[in-house]
Amino acid sequence: MKKIFLAIGALVTAVIAIGIVFSNMILYIKKKTDEDIIKRETDNGHDVFESFEQMEKNAFVIPSAYGYDIKGYHVAPHDTPNTIIICHGVTMNVLNSLKYMHLFLDLGWNVLIYDHRRHGQSGGKTTSYGFYEKDDLNKVVSWLKNKTNHRGLIGIHGESMGAVTALLYAGAHCSDGADFYIADCPFACFDEQLAYRLRAEYRLPSWPLLPIADFFLKLRGGYRAHEVSPLAVIDQIEKPVLFIHSKDDDYIPVSSTERLYEKKRGPKALYIAENGEHAMSYTKNRDTYRKTVQEFLNNMNDSTE
Template sequence: MRKRSIAALSAAAGISAFGVYLSNKIMFMKLKDPSEIEEREREAGFYDPDKYLKLIKKEVRIPSPSGYDIHTVFLEQMAGAPYMIFCHGVTETKINSLKYVRLFMEKGFNAVIYDHRRHGDSGGKSTSYGHFEKIDLKAVVDCLIEEEGESAVFGIHGESMGAVTTLLYAGSIEDRAAFYIADCPFSDLTEQLSFLMTKSQRSALLSKMALSLAGSFIFLRDRYMIRGVSPKEAVGHIKKPVLFIHSRHDSFIPSHMTEILYELKQGPKRLFLPEEGGHAQSYAANPEAYSKEVDRFLEDYFYAR
């Protein structure tokens, strides 16, 4: 009897340790070194430190409802112009958004960039792939409206996890922006994690069991269900226009996930699936085509309002 009890306790301890390990891998995905991000973007021609310093900007630390500060930068080139809010991807920082800032500033927009929780200069202990991040995005939106007034006009652009955050915000909190651009989002976090686990040589059955265990521990530790992080459940509630973008040969988040989201979105929408580029590289690999697709979208659904 005692041996069975010891064996049961050992098994429970082993399962708990494995659950903590798996949930750690998801909640605390290793972040890129901010200095390496800056160097990468500088070498690609997307970030010029001298030009960035010369931009008219205002740094704000916005209190998150989750209990930390969100480091945000307002970039204004023209008073009264519409704004674009940019949401970067997982492991990145707001510096990664500057390529898109330049693109939209050339089209007459002001900009807001910020670091997601646990990234860059923002607080927060864990990454939730859009669950808590969507609440932070609302806090950024509220700050913009407080700064610019209730008549403020803005769009939101998100890349990867930032695109998921954008869609969850618009489809489950408030559809307040004039339009949204979702670049390479996943359609469902459970399906995305299952895809990555299976891809890493684990069997589908083992991946399903590991994911179930990880999900249970994430709920215990971070108080949310990973199955609730599902843009495909939110996108049908978005009334405003959405431009969906995804490189066809993305090996990290498969492009069919964006095609699913596009089909589920009702009302005004566009889809751009460039052949060139890997994950979150649609703009870098296709800058002219990307810009033209954004122009077509804005002409159809923003300038013609």
């Protein structure tokens, strides 16, 4: 009997250890420093940081529904209420959004950039890969609508986790959200993405690790992996979506975007970039990326005239 209790105790201890370790990796994923991001972006030819320091911009603070502050910048040099909100990826912050900011500024749009929860200057203790971030995005959109007196178009551009956040937000606000969305390299389902990364990075099976981690994720983070699923809400999104992905992305497979595009009803467009790894479609295909985005924006403008 003593051996049975010892075995049960060892099993419970192992389950708790696995749950804590893997949920820690998810909830408290290591973030890149400002220096890391600046070096990465500069090495990739995005020399945008000095100009950002010098340009006129309005810093803002928006209270999240979850008790922390969302911080960012509204950059509005153009005489237009049309604005793009940029959502960065996991481990990043607004510094990673600057290359996209310049792209949209060059195309005549004003821009809003901000830090997601637990990233950059914003508050929040955990990362939720879009689950809570979508509600923060709702606060940002509401703030911007009030700022522009509910005039003009609002588009949302998201990269990786930011794209997931944008799609989850769009699914929850299908009729009263933004006017269009650009989703660059999102995953389709978080549980599938976790299983994929377990195999790719650690050569580990998803069972029983993911069910254990998922239980602790709910216990500690308040959500389950399957609840973070753009694929589950994509057919509810009425507004136009431009999907973007690099065909050689080995972090989030291009099949994720292809599945989302396939299931999306109504207005949509798809651009599969020939070059680049994960979240590098713009960096490695600047001319075609810009042309694709410009055509999509022109269609948005034309549809409102």
